[in-house]
Amino acid sequence: MRVVIAGAGLAGLSCAKYLVDAGFTPIVLERRDVLGGKIAAWKDEDGDWYETGLHIFFGAYPNMLQLFKELGIEERLQWKEHSMIFNQPEKPGTYSRFDFPDIPAPINGVMAILRNNDMLTWPEKILFGIGLIPAMIKGQSYVEEMDRYSFSEWLQKHNIPKRVEKEVFIAMSKALNFINPDEISATILLTALNRFLQEKNGSKMAFLDGSPTERLCEPLVDYITSKGGEVRLNAPLKEILLNHDGTVQSFIIRGVDGAADEILTADLYVSAMPVDPLKVMLPKPWREMDFFKKLEGLEGVPVINLHLWFDRKLTEIDHLLFSRSPLLSVYADMSNTCKEYANPDRSMLELVLAPAKDWITKSDPEIIAATMAELEKLFPQHFTGDNPAKLLKYHVVKTPRSVYKATPGRQACRPDQKTPIANFYLAGDYTMQRYLGSMEGAVLSGKQAASVIAQDYSPKTSTSSIAGEATLV
Numbered sequence: 001m002r003v004v005i006a007g008a009g010l011a012g013l014s015c016a017k018y019l020v021d022a023g024f025t026p027i028v029l030e031r032r033d034v035l036g037g038k039i040a041a042w043k044d045e046d047g048d049w050y051e052t053g054l055h056i057f058f059g060a061y062p063n064m065l066q067l068f069k070e071l072g073i074e075e076r077l078q079w080k081e082h083s084m085i086f087n088q089p090e091k092p093g094t095y096s097r098f099d100f101p102d103i104p105a106p107i108n109g110v111m112a113i114l115r116n117n118d119m120l121t122w123p124e125k126i127l128f129g130i131g132l133i134p135a136m137i138k139g140q141s142y143v144e145e146m147d148r149y150s151f152s153e154w155l156q157k158h159n160i161p162k163r164v165e166k167e168v169f170i171a172m173s174k175a176l177n178f179i180n181p182d183e184i185s186a187t188i189l190l191t192a193l194n195r196f197l198q199e200k201n202g203s204k205m206a207f208l209d210g211s212p213t214e215r216l217c218e219p220l221v222d223y224i225t226s227k228g229g230e231v232r233l234n235a236p237l238k239e240i241l242l243n244h245d246g247t248v249q250s251f252i253i254r255g256v257d258g259a260a261d262e263i264l265t266a267d268l269y270v271s272a273m274p275v276d277p278l279k280v281m282l283p284k285p286w287r288e289m290d291f292f293k294k295l296e297g298l299e300g301v302p303v304i305n306l307h308l309w310f311d312r313k314l315t316e317i318d319h320l321l322f323s324r325s326p327l328l329s330v331y332a333d334m335s336n337t338c339k340e341y342a343n344p345d346r347s348m349l350e351l352v353l354a355p356a357k358d359w360i361t362k363s364d365p366e367i368i369a370a371t372m373a374e375l376e377k378l379f380p381q382h383f384t385g386d387n388p389a390k391l392l393k394y395h396v397v398k399t400p401r402s403v404y405k406a407t408p409g410r411q412a413c414r415p416d417q418k419t420p421i422a423n424f425y426l427a428g429d430y431t432m433q434r435y436l437g438s439m440e441g442a443v444l445s446g447k448q449a450a451s452v453i454a455q456d457y458s459p460k461t462s463t464s465s466i467a468g469e470a471t472l473v
């Protein structure tokens with residue numbers, strides 16, 4: 001059976017990968033001339049890569065890790081020491097570390113927290129630990145119920161001191177969804193904390209050894225095409241045409257560069273587009289259906305990814321850093337963390353600017369000027385004196401609508417991969433799966449979509465050919 005999938009982000013490519021495994025023939029249509037969606041990357045005129053986002057892979061990403069294994073590219077993940085490293089705004093130029101010892105979970109996490117005395121006092125650690133007990137005992141159903149509250153409200157309800165939020169959770173909230181704790185749903189932080197505390201290597205981080213487009217998306221496309229599938233760039237879905245019974249008759253692909261539009265007919269259809277473009281493309285009869293109406297509650301959150309090349313090394317740290325700056329979220333010196341971007345003499349900082357709602361319309365020079373002012377606080381030793389570090393060049397990548405904004409109440413708006421339309425399915429990090437808006441969530445959503453398609457229409461195999469978590473969820 002031919003399955004047309006709109007969107008060649010991780011969700012669309014993972015869906016296609018698991019569909020070819022189950023004996024289907026997927027045809028992936030990508031609007032842009034680059035693979036990867038939110039993990040897309042480009043090479044500039046000097047041959048330097050710049051990316052849509054600074055991307056971290058976690059130990060608690062079972063479907064992503066299995067995918068790397070299935071593609072035979074596991075060695076491309078560069079695992080870092082099991083630590084979380086925070087800048088200390090009150091002591092510019094210094095860092096505070098949470099080091100996870102090599103012992104079983106959750107003791108390694110508890111030890112990491114207890115051994116850090118820079119950020120939290122003992123009474124704060126104890127009150128925080130007590131507050132977390134219900135989440136640990138009652139598990140995921142409690143975590144889902146907490147979607148009623150923002151994380152700030154949840155902390156307050158559990159008598160956890162305001163300083164715990166300020167010291168640790170502003171940074172984590174911005175890293176997870178590019179918004180602050182007073183906006184983010186408690187479910188997001190509690191889900192992450194649960195994974196990190198329950199799995200020994202859950203919070204262990206890896207960087208890819210090069211650009212995600214080349215090092216992850218291309219092997220996926222090679223796999224899909226080697227088994228009879230197809231991936232087409234510059235092929236934007238323009239309209240979904242319906243049969244009289246409301247099922248999909250065909251996809252219209254907009255002709256690019258003056259070419260005529262194309263009508264593509266298949267047996268089954270998948271949207272692996274982000275929720276924002278899907279909402280505007282929904283055929284009129286579908287908009288009245290409760291299943292699709294819910295999507296109105298989901299909207300992408302703005303974020304900006306910055307790349308700054310300097311004339312010297314600013315740090316030797318080979319890890320992700322939580323800036324704890326009001327302007328910035330996480331960052332890394334990619335000249336240390338990523339094999340293909342390595343440079344022993346010069347730093348390339350990749351930084352996430354979040355929350356970005358007040359910055360997304362500003363010019364690149366304004367954004368860079370504000371970022372440089374923050375960097376002077378993070379690296380005072382390099383930006384003061386007679387010979388301050390020089391910025392050689394930069395790239396700013398704005399994503400006005402990135403992952404869905406995970407405010408309270410959003411869990412109820414997230415749709416299943418199976419829709420009420422018999423020949424139409426959804427994939428995408430915003431669809432319902434256990435891993436929120438993330439690369440793992442995108443891969444799992446694609447796998448789940450392939451799994452329900454195989455259940456509904458399997459041409460040759462049972463769903464057991466799509467191994468892993470998807471069949472368990």
Ligand SMILES: Cc1cc2nc3c(=O)[nH]c(=O)nc-3n(C[C@H](O)[C@H](O)[C@H](O)COP(=O)(O)OP(=O)(O)OC[C@H]3O[C@@H](n4cnc5c(N)ncnc54)[C@H](O)[C@@H]3O)c2cc1C
Binds near residue numbers: 029036038304402
């Ligand atoms: C700055 C930033 C940092 C991030 N950091 C992390 C991180 O550290 N760890 C992590 O796990 N996740 C991170 N994420 C989130 C992660 O990138 C996403 O959750 C994931 O890549 C989303 O995949 P997706 O396939 O669901 O959607 P997308 O990647 O958005 O893919 C959708 C695709 O659909 C295409 N499309 C849209 N309209 C059409 C159309 N009409 N026709 C055809 N195609 C269309 C788009 O061009 C795109 O390629 C980050 C995201 C950003 C932006």
